[in-house]
């Protein structure tokens with residue numbers, strides 16, 4: 001195709017600043033200098049880096065265009081399953097930037113930081129109440145570190161009772177961080193298969209439970225977006241065998257304030273404040289992965305812990321059985337402020353409602369799309385639903401092709417090829433913050449993509465076509481990233 005001489009659409013071919021520069025251009029206009037040049041000037045200025053000469057508008061347009069190439073929750077729907085990419089109200093960001101909080105030095109004495117200590121103590125209490133657990137540490141900086149904290153807590157507890165065990169049961173639906181955290185703690189992960197309904201059966205757990213079993217790591221709701229309905233029976237089996245129950249609570253957005261984790265037999269659970277409680281995530285953090293525990297594990301929580309007496313807060317290291325520190329100072333305090341502001345501004349009833357809407361939205365999508373995408377577990381889901389590319393595969397169209405094509409319609413693709421138990425998985429999590437109109441637009445785009453897969457598969461194989469860059473060789477892009485444009 002001949003390239004037209006003049007651009008025909010949006011010009012998204014952004015040159016480097018060096019390619020845009022032209023000697024003599026300048027980004028400012030000021031009166032001529034009326035001060036004698038200082039003899040030192042030449043020495044200081046020296047050769048200097050070879051910066052291009054640019055005008056102000058060129059620079060502004062360059063950076064504004066670059067900023068628009070980004071995609072985030074603020075620009076469009078981001079249905080990335082397992083990640084809870086919901087909209088985070090800006091007021092929570094503002095709160096975390098309040099000078100009195102953002103400028104606080106972590107080494108100030110308790111007498112000067114009562115507000116911050118109270119905020120953390122109350123956040124611990126809120127999270128305990130939302131989950132139905134007894135005590136909380138806010139220290140872990142991410143979900144995975146919360147998992148490690150949980151494993152270390154269980155290890156410390158068993159050790160205090162002179163029990164040495166090595167094996168930990170992990171279902172095949174688990175997030176990859178689960179076996180990694182267990183292994184980091186020196187445990188040997190043992191994988192068990194989920195039942196035909198996509199959830200664990202008590203029998204499968206009973207079959208592997210033995211005297212060497214530390215416990216189980218169970219995700220609830222699990223990564224298929226299904227509620228582990230047998231959690232109590234499973235916990236009873238593990239406890240009867242002398243083990244402990246770890247729950248991966250990264251999917252708490254489906255059940256805030258609705259499931260009493262303690263009563264369902266969970267001994268320790270982590271939360272992702274950066275998924276469920278309004279801290280933006282992606283790009284590497286920061287996040288926070290508090291651990292919530294039942295009473296018998298509380299003595300082992302990381303120090304320092306926040307104590308309150310007669311309305312005065314202080315930090316205490318006086319917990320001889322504590323597993324020690326997991327993070328410098330208190331963890332990622334800025335993230336805690338966002339979660340605290342979010343919880344207070346929502347209130348208990350609205351947190352529940354948020355979870356109910358997240359579940360409703362996911363079920364709506366599941367029902368709207370199950371005629372065009374294969375739904376391996378056709379039953380009510382929680383906050384996310386998982387399809388596969390089984391219907392499209394006979395036309396040689398894969399999950400990857402469809403995910404790429406969705407970008408042409410302005411949507412971030414869902415999570416793909418996870419969980420591993422579903423071949424060619426597409427995992428969609430709309431969250432509670434998308435409107436019905438936006439969800440309908442997403443459903444319409446998915447239906448078009450599904451129809452194209454049958455009628456014009458070539459459109460999908462080359463997708464995306466309307467984005468700045470077309471299909472990348474993803475392996476090559478990782479191994480040899482091109483960082484110069």
Ligand SMILES: *Cc1c(COP(=O)(O)O)cnc(C)c1O
Nearest residue numbers: 082142143144175177248250272
């Ligand atoms: C996100 C996630 C994790 C890990 O959390 P990070 O904060 O990324 O370390 C663990 N388990 C599940 C189910 C998750 O979705």
